[in-house]
Amino acid sequence: MSTRTTTSAAELRAIADVVDKFNIPSVKVTGGQRIDMLGVKKEDLPAVWADLNAAGLVSGAAYAKGLRTVKTCVGSDWCRFGTQDSTGLGIKLERLLWGSWTPAKVKLGVSGCPRNCAEATCKDVGVVCVDSGYEIHFAGAAGLEVRKTDLLGNVRTEGEAIAVIAAIVQLYREQGRYLERIWKWAKRIGNDTVREQCLEDRDRRQALYERFLYSQQFAQTDPWAERVAGKDAHEFAPLADLTTARQEALV
Amino acid sequence: MTVTLAATWIDIGPLDAIPRNGARVLKTAMECVAVFRTASDEVYGLRDQCPHKQGPLSQGIVHGHFVTCPLHSWVFDLRTGAVEGPDEGSTPAYPVRVEQGRILLDIAALAGPASA
Numbered sequence A: 001m002s003t004r005t006t007t008s009a010a011e012l013r014a015i016a017d018v019v020d021k022f023n024i025p026s027v028k029v030t031g032g033q034r035i036d037m038l039g040v041k042k043e044d045l046p047a048v049w050a051d052l053n054a055a056g057l058v059s060g061a062a063y064a065k066g067l068r069t070v071k072t073c074v075g076s077d078w079c080r081f082g083t084q085d086s087t088g089l090g091i092k093l094e095r096l097l098w099g100s101w102t103p104a105k106v107k108l109g110v111s112g113c114p115r116n117c118a119e120a121t122c123k124d125v126g127v128v129c130v131d132s133g134y135e136i137h138f139a140g141a142a143g144l145e146v147r148k149t150d151l152l153g154n155v156r157t158e159g160e161a162i163a164v165i166a167a168i169v170q171l172y173r174e175q176g177r178y179l180e181r182i183w184k185w186a187k188r189i190g191n192d193t194v195r196e197q198c199l200e201d202r203d204r205r206q207a208l209y210e211r212f213l214y215s216q217q218f219a220q221t222d223p224w225a226e227r228v229a230g231k232d233a234h235e236f237a238p239l240a241d242l243t244t245a246r247q248e249a250l251v
Numbered sequence B: 001m002t003v004t005l006a007a008t009w010i011d012i013g014p015l016d017a018i019p020r021n022g023a024r025v026l027k028t029a030m031e032c033v034a035v036f037r038t039a040s041d042e043v044y045g046l047r048d049q050c051p052h053k054q055g056p057l058s059q060g061i062v063h064g065h066f067v068t069c070p071l072h073s074w075v076f077d078l079r080t081g082a083v084e085g086p087d088e089g090s091t092p093a094y095p096v097r098v099e100q101g102r103i104l105l106d107i108a109a110l111a112g113p114a115s116a
């Protein structure tokens, strides 16, 4: 789906039309709250991407070691337990972070209260909303290794939560080694160092946040749109097709 | 595309259509052929299918006169289709050559059992 956690009737209709038009054999909801369209023929991909782009659907998050998805619960808009707009924060975080490259994949979750329906406490960075603001958790994992997050600390406003999270990702990008997930990097340099630099030291946090914002200007390109526009066209078309025109020459 | 009349060699496209150290697919009634171009502009053709788990060799990594299958990293000699050790096996190789910037393929080899 697009780079966010919600969808709409128009988007679902566009997806359904593409599935019909290109005979896509399998459609699946992913663990990160996206829609998989599996088994597209490679030669159909540019046309599939063109149709989805035309419906306003943008790809672009997960084609690298980089941001995967930000998983959210419904939060205060629709849940009686919700303390903050977890869906809204998740969308803001995803819009900010998509396309960024990182040493290993980065998964986020935002839950609207400690009941934690978005399972934020097994993510690389997780937010648990509380009445007084936002608990920021980090260094979780749920893959080959399963690891509960550690609490980095609390902030009062959504803006602060966003700045702290971008600072964590930036510090990780600057220090992490290839394939070293956030929890491994944090273990190497120490949770206290991350806390000090991304939460407590305001100047340091702001500098990291600004560096992240600066580099994102160059990172957020939609690889679908580039290929619809003709990039790497040779990747998708055969060199020649002898199945029809040339068949008589073969016998 | 034009059929070269004197032989069974047919023109399947310009050399430029394949990136260096890359490959493109030639679709035929029998099967797909991966046509490779090496860094030094040699051109080779192999059945676009690894004998191990049917990986598309056209999407493998080309290095020297070898290609590594994208699925499980079996390495094929582009000249013969033979798999490098320790894996064993081979995929058919088809005669292709370049003349005046055009890639030619011998369709006689395609029609019958492959030579390699």
Ligand code: HEM
Binding pocket: A179
């Ligand atoms: C001239 C020196 C070196 C060369 C040419 C070299 C080459 C390589 C190559 C070709 C790989 C495989 C990459 C792959 O599977 O895609 C590799 C992996 C690796 N190398 Fe080296 N290496 C060198 C030095 C070192 C040193 C000094 C260390 C550690 C102190 C090291 C640690 C590793 C590790 C841990 C991996 C596995 C990485 C992974 O699993 O992704 N290498 N190296």
Ligand code: SF4
Binding pocket: A073, A074, A075, A076, A079, A080, A081, A082, A083, A086, A111, A112, A113, A114, A115, A116, A117, A118
């Ligand atoms: S985490 Fe809390 S706010 Fe979110 S859906 Fe669950 S109970 Fe509701």
